[in-house]
Amino acid sequence: MTQHFIVIGNPIAHSKSPKIHTLFAAQTGMDISYQRQYCPNDADSFTAVVEAFFYGGGVGANVTVPFKQIAYAFCAARGGLSAHAKIAGAVNTLLLNKALLDKGVPLAEAIYGDNTDGQGLVNHIKSLNWPLTCARVAIIGAGGAVRGIILPLIESGIATVTIANRTVSKAVELVEELSTASTVIDEQQIKTCSTAELEGSFDIIINATSIGLSDDKLPLSHDLNCQYAYDLMYGRPLPFLQHFEARGAQTSDGYGMLIGQAALSFERWTGHRIDVTKATEDLNKS
Numbered sequence: 558m559t560q561h562f563i564v565i566g567n568p569i570a571h572s573k574s575p576k577i578h579t580l581f582a583a584q585t586g587m588d589i590s591y592q593r594q595y596c597p598n599d600a601d602s603f604t605a606v607v608e609a610f611f612y613g614g615g616v617g618a619n620v621t622v623p624f625k626q627i628a629y630a631f632c633a634a635r636g637g638l639s640a641h642a643k644i645a646g647a648v649n650t651l652l653l654n655k656a657l658l659d660k661g662v663p664l665a666e667a668i669y670g671d672n673t674d675g676q677g678l679v680n681h682i683k684s685l686n687w688p689l690t691c692a693r694v695a696i697i698g699a700g701g702a703v704r705g706i707i708l709p710l711i712e713s714g715i716a717t718v719t720i721a722n723r724t725v726s727k728a729v730e731l732v733e734e735l736s737t738a739s740t741v742i743d744e745q746q747i748k749t750c751s752t753a754e755l756e757g758s759f760d761i762i763i764n765a766t767s768i769g770l771s772d773d774k775l776p777l778s779h780d781l782n783c784q785y786a787y788d789l790m791y792g793r794p795l796p797f798l799q800h801f802e803a804r805g806a807q808t809s810d811g812y813g814m815l816i817g818q819a820a821l822s823f824e825r826w827t828g829h830r831i832d833v834t835k836a837t838e839d840l841n842k843s
């Protein structure tokens with residue numbers, strides 16, 4: 558029997574998720590339908606779309622811009638949140654909490670939220686054989702994406718992390734908030750500074766700003782170096798990666814993270830593990 562999945566967003570026409578999940582289904586021999594689901598940008602519409610989907614027999618849903626925080630509040634009041642979703646303050650994966658359903662909780666109250674974005678990034682970096690254990694990492698940005706990646710990075714055993722942001726106060730507040738919310742995140746392990754002040758040599762520098770959407774350039778110090786540069790953005794030439802490529806670093810854009818987070822959502826829903834390296838090769842060929 559066909560199992561049904563959706564990705565909810567606004568806009569949504571550009572989403573690559575149906576293509577990625579259809580490939581995962583082919584890899585695992587599953588019969589699935591995965592559709593893009595447009596939703597008006599308000600919490601009531603999101604609730605109506607999600608409830609209609611799960612009452613209609615849907616198995617799982619992805620959530621993308623601008624609904625990740627709305628999905629967080631929705632799940633917090635219903636079927637609960639994973640540890641990664643709690644720290645991220647955002648949900649990208651919806652599924653039914655079977656333990657609650659078994660207790661007789663109504664389906665609408667059993668919708669559970671996870672966040673696979675950060676672990677998707679970590680899995681992508683590891684799949685390229687970049688060791689994260691003991692790595693000195695710098696992250697540029699202090700928005701929603703950084704909330705999602707910081708716990709999985711720390712859990713993977715990195716040594717230190719510096720968070721640099723255009724607005725330094727937002728980086729400071731983020732570190733205070735995250736270290737209060739999680740016993741794994743130690744404030745002492747995280748430095749903060751402005752983007753222009755970020756200097757020195759790092760194993761990995763991650764651009765987690767949304768600057769790639771504009772023509773602006775990050776004010777990167779001449780004394781800033783890394784072995785590996787990662788930009789969470791993908792799908793266009795990225796000046797951040799070009800800058801470090803010219804200095805001899807290896808680079809990746811965020812397409813691998815997109816596939817990595819999708820693979821983890823697929824695994825949560827179906828129990829099937831995805832060979833992400835093979836899936837990435839197949840997607841690049843298609």
Ligand code: NDP
Nearest residue numbers: 698699700701702723724765766767773789790811814815
């Ligand atoms: P937010 O809007 O929450 O945060 C934006 C961040 O970018 C802030 O730190 C902001 O700094 C900084 N910024 C924006 N414009 C500039 C600029 N002109 N100069 C310097 N800094 C700037 O965005 P998100 O955290 O949600 O997303 C960040 C990026 O991550 C996006 O490009 C998104 O597409 C990507 N992403 C990729 C994923 C993937 O699967 N590959 C998954 C999730 C996100 P300030 O605080 O000073 O305003």
